[in-house]
Amino acid sequence: MKFIRIPLGIYQANCYVVSDEETKKTAIIDPGGDFNTLKQVIEEKKLSVECVILTHAHADHIGAVLDLKNHCDIEIMVHDGDYDMLKNKRINHSDVMGNRIIEMEADKKLKDNDTISVGNMEFIVIHTPGHSKGSICLKIDNVVFTGDTLFAGSIGRTDLKGGSFKEIIKSIKEKLMILSEDTKVYPGHGPSTTIKEEKENNPFLQ
Numbered sequence: 001m002k003f004i005r006i007p008l009g010i011y012q013a014n015c016y017v018v019s020d021e022e023t024k025k026t027a028i029i030d031p032g033g034d035f036n037t038l039k040q041v042i043e044e045k046k047l048s049v050e051c052v053i054l055t056h057a058h059a060d061h062i063g064a065v066l067d068l069k070n071h072c073d074i075e076i077m078v079h080d081g082d083y084d085m086l087k088n089k090r091i092n093h094s095d096v097m098g099n100r101i102i103e104m105e106a107d108k109k110l111k112d113n114d115t116i117s118v119g120n121m122e123f124i125v126i127h128t129p130g131h132s133k134g135s136i137c138l139k140i141d142n143v144v145f146t147g148d149t150l151f152a153g154s155i156g157r158t159d160l161k162g163g164s165f166k167e168i169i170k171s172i173k174e175k176l177m178i179l180s181e182d183t184k185v186y187p188g189h190g191p192s193t194t195i196k197e198e199k200e201n202n203p204f205l206q
């Protein structure tokens with residue numbers, strides 16, 4: 001497993017392009033925008049994109065989904081709890097945020113503990129509601145992609161539709177802080193961190 005981080009879109013949400021080195025089969029996590037940048041990377045590295053996995057369906061994480069769907073033969077995956085959000089520009093905020101209206105049906109609804117196989121890679125879906133109802137984190141090997149649930153030194157906002165402060169804290173404490181302390185955390189915005197670092201220093205978790 002090998003991945004690159006590309007901040008995309010006007011909100012520079014982290015898009016992670018995760019590839020199986022042997023088969024070149026690839027999953028794209030949160031393509032927030034700038035489809036052409038993404039397309040260039042895919043072509044340059046000769047990646048075979050199999051799916052887009054959304055950590056949640058807010059506008060800043062989905063800007064290039066429609067173009068990717070039209071350009072590659074891929075499956076779009078989102079948690080059941082954010083399925084309707086992806087279909088509605090007012091709920092996903094793409095009517096006011098970003099520069100592309102996104103209203104589409106996902107191909108696959110995810111639930112807690114699902115595994116997603118891409119080449120020789122296996123992602124485990126961890127449902128972590130709180131930032132949105134259908135927010136998920138994705139664990140693979142010693143890495144967890146946390147979307148807008150957990151950031152380095154912070155947590156996601158909980159004032160948008162479906163958000164809950166109580167729930168996000170519960171999700172982080174019960175579903176992420178139980179992971180091995182050396183697990184590397186790659187959030188939806190900003191720099192990477194580790195479970196140990198957040199357990200010890202994240203002010204929301206003390």
Ligand SMILES: [Zn+2]
Nearest residue numbers: 056058131148
């Ligand atoms: Zn968000």
Ligand SMILES: [Zn+2]
Nearest residue numbers: 013060148188
């Ligand atoms: Zn975001």
